[in-house]
Every structure is written in structure tokens, then in C-alpha cells.
Amino acid sequence: MTEVVMQRGLVRHEGRLAMMAAVAVLVGVAFMTIGLRGDLAFVLELRAVRLAAMVLVGVAVAVSTVVFQTVCANRIITPSIMGLDALYVFCQTALVFALSGFGFAGIDPRLHFLGNFTAMTSLALALFLPMLRRRFDLTLMLLTGVVLGVLFRSLTTLLARLLDPNDFAVLQGTVFASFNAVEPDLLLFAGVITVAGVAIAWRARHVLDVLALGTDTAIGLGVAWRGTAAGLLVVVAALVSASTALVGPMAFLGLLVVSLTERIVGTNRHAILLPAAALTAIIVLVGGQTVLQHALGGEGSLGIVVEFVGGIVFLAILFAGGRR
Template sequence: MSADRNTRSRAEHLLPPALRGRAVTGDTVTIPPRTGGSAGPAGRPGRSPAAQAVLLLLAAGTLAASTVAAVRVGTAEVGWSDLSRVLGAHLGLDVDPLSPLLDSLIWDLRLPRVLMAALVGASLAVCGVVLQAVTRNALADPYLLGVSSGASAGAVTVVVLGVGASTLGVTGGALAGALLSFGLLLALLRRTGLDSARIVLTGVVVGQLFTALTSLVLMASADADTTRAVTHWLLGSIAPARWNTVAVCAIVTPLGLVAAWLCSHALDGLAFGADTAASLGIGVRHTRTLLLVVTAALTAVAVASVGAIGFVGLIVPHGVRFLVGPLHRVLLPYAALAGAVFLVWTDALARVAFAPREVPVGVITALLGVPLFLLVLRRRGEL
């Protein structure tokens, strides 16, 4: 009896505040498989709102400093005075302009690239957090739904076959492919209860279908140069980022992040299973559909803009959850900031690691992601 009380006490400690005080039994609340460490300082309900606000401001300041510093990183040297003069000139201030070449390097290439890295990193990290809660799968990432495979198929169709090249372009083709794959996923899940297992299995099937179509198009129609260019895009590269694509991400990403954050309470419930979420008054099917649409939109825009960049949506949620705890109202903003900082510096490393040759950032995230993920598993005692 004493052991049972101790188990119940530990289980209740793991619950978010909305679930505490409820009966913790096998019929009412099922403790999910561990998807992170215990609640850290920022994740504890006892942490005051002022302290949480200070920590969040420090994280945001780290992102701002990283963004400014990363603009200077590259094969061509950019000084602090050069950066300030370019920003001042484009903001209409009375400063001495730089040479057109250096001005274009900073304003047209470096700055949109760094901003795109921050936006995409935030999107992928938040998508990973949401999908790990919705599917109760610790290995869920933004590409679980097959959206990235659909985007790749759309981009390859435009590049190799020229379908819609004049009107869509590579980004438009990738976005169309991503939306098509997600539409197929929803059609296949229409008559189901949108339970976790069906979402995972159907997403894998849709992803494999579009991966096969991509390979078929490349093998049947592409020459060596086209295949090399497409492969570089498929590995994920932020080099093509320009202000127009940054503007699209700057609109979609904050909207998606706010939508996910407003569902924090629902995500806490879903992380403990559909029965627990329903007992809290959450409309499980409608909430899951909404969250799938949000993650699909964020992933589609990110992949259409920069290609498929792996591991960001997998390792960042686990690492941040280990530090701040499992409560999604805290986890989501920290994950967004951490994902942004991680991808900003990963892209900076991709620019200089093998200079003058540039490596696709997806390769660097994979090389860094594997040992980091193993470290997180080791710290959690699961390895």
C-alpha cells in the first residue's frame, strides 16, 4: 500500500497543473513514455511569472545577439562598422554608404539568410514539440506527416520536368507538393479517429509514396547536373534565402507559433493520452486536426523555402524539455528560441567549415544532431 501511494505521488508530480488533484489511476490518467527530463526551474509551477519573463527575455536577447553576430560570419570579412552602416543606410539614416558590392553582400545575402535560419529553426522546433505531444511519440519530428517528401516531389517536378516552372518556381512547386501530400494525409485519416498510431503510420506511408515519386522523376528524366543541384536542395540549404521568401516565413511562422501556444493546455492533456484530454473537456479530434494543420503549414513553408533540414525538430524539443520541463506554455516559446539560435549558428558553421566550398546546412545539423541526441538520451538514463 505504501509503495502504491509513493507511485501515485510521483505520477501526480509529473502531471501539469491542470491535471493535478485528479485521480491518478490506470483508468483516468495514463502516464506516457518519458519524452524529456523532469521539470526544470523554468518549468516548475512555483517559478514566479517575473522570473519566467526574465529568463525568456534573456533567451530572446541571446537570439538577437546571435543573429547580429552570425551576419559577420563567412568567407568575406564583415566588420561591425560595415554592418551598422548598411543597416543605417537602408533605414534612411545619415551614414556613409558602403560600396555596392559589400552592401549587396550584407543586405541581399547575409541578412536574409540569417533571418531565414532563425525563422525556420523556430518553426521546426515548435513543430517537433507539437507532434511529439499529439502522437505521444518521442521520435516524432516535423517530417513525420510526409509534408517534406511532398515538397521535395513538387520541387523536383518543377526543376526536372519544368511543370509550372514559369508560374510556380521551385519554392512554389515545393509548397504545392507539400500541400498535396498533407491533403492526401487528411483524406486517408478522414474516417479514423485521428489516434496517434494512425497518424504516424499514415504519415510514413504518404512520405514513402512521395519519396518514391521523387526518385522516379530523377531517375527517368534528370541529367547529372540537374541531379546534383536537386540533391543539394534536398539536403537543405539556406543559401537561396531572399527577402521575398523571408517575408512569407515572417508572416506564417509567428501565426503558427501563436496558434500552437494557445493550444498549450490541450497539448498538456494530449501528451497524457486521448482519454485524459477528453476528461479535461478537450475536443480531441478537432484539436488534433487543428494542430496537424498548423504543423503542416509551418513545415510546408520551411521546406519550400530551404529544403528538408533534419534533426532540428527532433533534438531541440528534447533538449529544451530536459531544461525547462514538460509544460507546453513554457516549453513552446523556449523551443522556438532555441531552434532559432541552433539553426542560425549551424548555418554559420556550414558557411565556413569547408570554405570556400559551402556545405548544405542539413548535413551539419545531422552531424551535430546525432551526438547531441545520444547525449540527451544518456542524461535521461535511456542509453
């Protein structure tokens, strides 16, 4: 009897997953085809690049958030607590400050991407490596990240005050996530990193289920906790760095997507949760961008739309959950 019901549960989860995949494909088709005008080849290519960027970023943000929350045993934090996006914003501000808006716009995008990626992963490694050598515990590491984040944000504010108003406008364009100006070259870089990171997370899906039981239980079941946790956090940092360097900070998206997904699929099994979260992120991003382009006339940036709508949806879920 138990077997049958468990099997039915699994089939239900897989059914939901298939439904979400279908919705994601529909949204993708809508994004590619609505309002096609003019030179078809050119428009389709432009849209394809944006679509690819959104899929990459969605998958990277969703998977990194799920893994990060499981390792930290906390369902309401996102990798941004490590201060990576604060570092990213600070780096952009410092570059604009040093090179002025024109100089900043003239940086080779590949060099820019690699520089940002390296800065963020270096910070993450500096945070995690002491943990491996048993000098730090996870909480202390997260706190260090919070403090560094505050430091970077304060420095950013200081530099932004000193900026020329024109330069400041250039800066504003880069620190909100946007898919309007994605370099096709960079997609390949970010794609390789994202695929590698997601592959590692997928291989670790059963280990993640065990980690979710708590540190002591996981060790008792034979997971080498320290090494595993540090390794997974490095994967998280690589995914976050790749997506942030590609389009800008999208941390809030992760929180929104994972809480939505958990309510939709109703399981904590990572074999379901990881792909479901990735699909939700793709639906939210591509759907949001379609709405932005065709309903809002392309004004503003997707990051703002996602955070605004996402915040409202999130509050609604919290209130609905509280009333039950």
C-alpha cells in the same frame, strides 16, 4: 509552502528562457558582424535576409515539432513521418526530370514556392480530413503517411536514376536545406504563414498541456479531441510546408531541438516549451551557419552540418541519459 516552491520553479523556467533569448541575440549579432568586408550595405542586407530566413525556419520547425509530438503523444517522432518532405523531394525531382536542370532553374521562385506549399498542405489535408469524419484514427493516419513517404522516396530514386548527371547536381542543390539562396520575396509569404501558425499554437498552449495528459483525460477535461487534434495537425502541416518550401527539408532539426530543449528547461509546460524550443532552434541554425561560413569556409550546406553535429550531440545525450 507548495505555492512558493511552484512559483520558484516558474521563475527558474523563465530565467532559463531569458538566458536562451540572450544567447540567441548574441549568436545573431555574431552572425551579422563577424568578418564584415567590402560594401557594408550590401553584405548586411544579404546577411539580414539569411538571418530572417533562419529565424523563420527555426521557429516553424521547433513549434511544429513540439505540437506534433504532443498531439501524437510521442516524443521521438517528427512531422517528417507524415511524408511531407519525401513529397517535396519527389516534386523537385519530377520537376528537374520534366524540365531539365536549366528549365528548373528558370521557374519563377514565387510560383515554385506556392506550388510546393500547396502540394504539401494538400497531402496533409488528404491525410487529416478522414480523421475528422471519424473514419481514421491517429495511428492509422501516421502509418498512411509512412507508406506514402516510402512511395515518394522510391519514385524519387527511380527518377534520379534516369536523370542526366548535370541535372542530378542541380537537384542535389535543392533537396538539402540551404540558406544561401533565399529569395527575399518568399520570406514574406513564409513569414505570414509561420506567424499565423505560431500564433495559433501559442493560443493553444494550455490545451496542449491537457492533450499531453492522454486522449481520455483530455476529453474528460473538456477538450474536443478530434477537432482539436486535426486542427493542430493542419497548423503543423502548414508550418512544415512553409519552411520546407523556403529552404528545403529540415525535419531532423526538430527532433534534435525539442529533445535538447526539454533537457534544458526541464518542464513539459507549453508556455515555456514552445518559446524555449524556438530559441534553441534559432541558436542551432544561426550558430551552425556562422560556424559554416567562418570556420568551414562556406563549403557544404547548413543542413548537412546540423544533421552531422546534431546527430552526434543527440547520441551523446542518449548515452549520457542511459548511464544516469
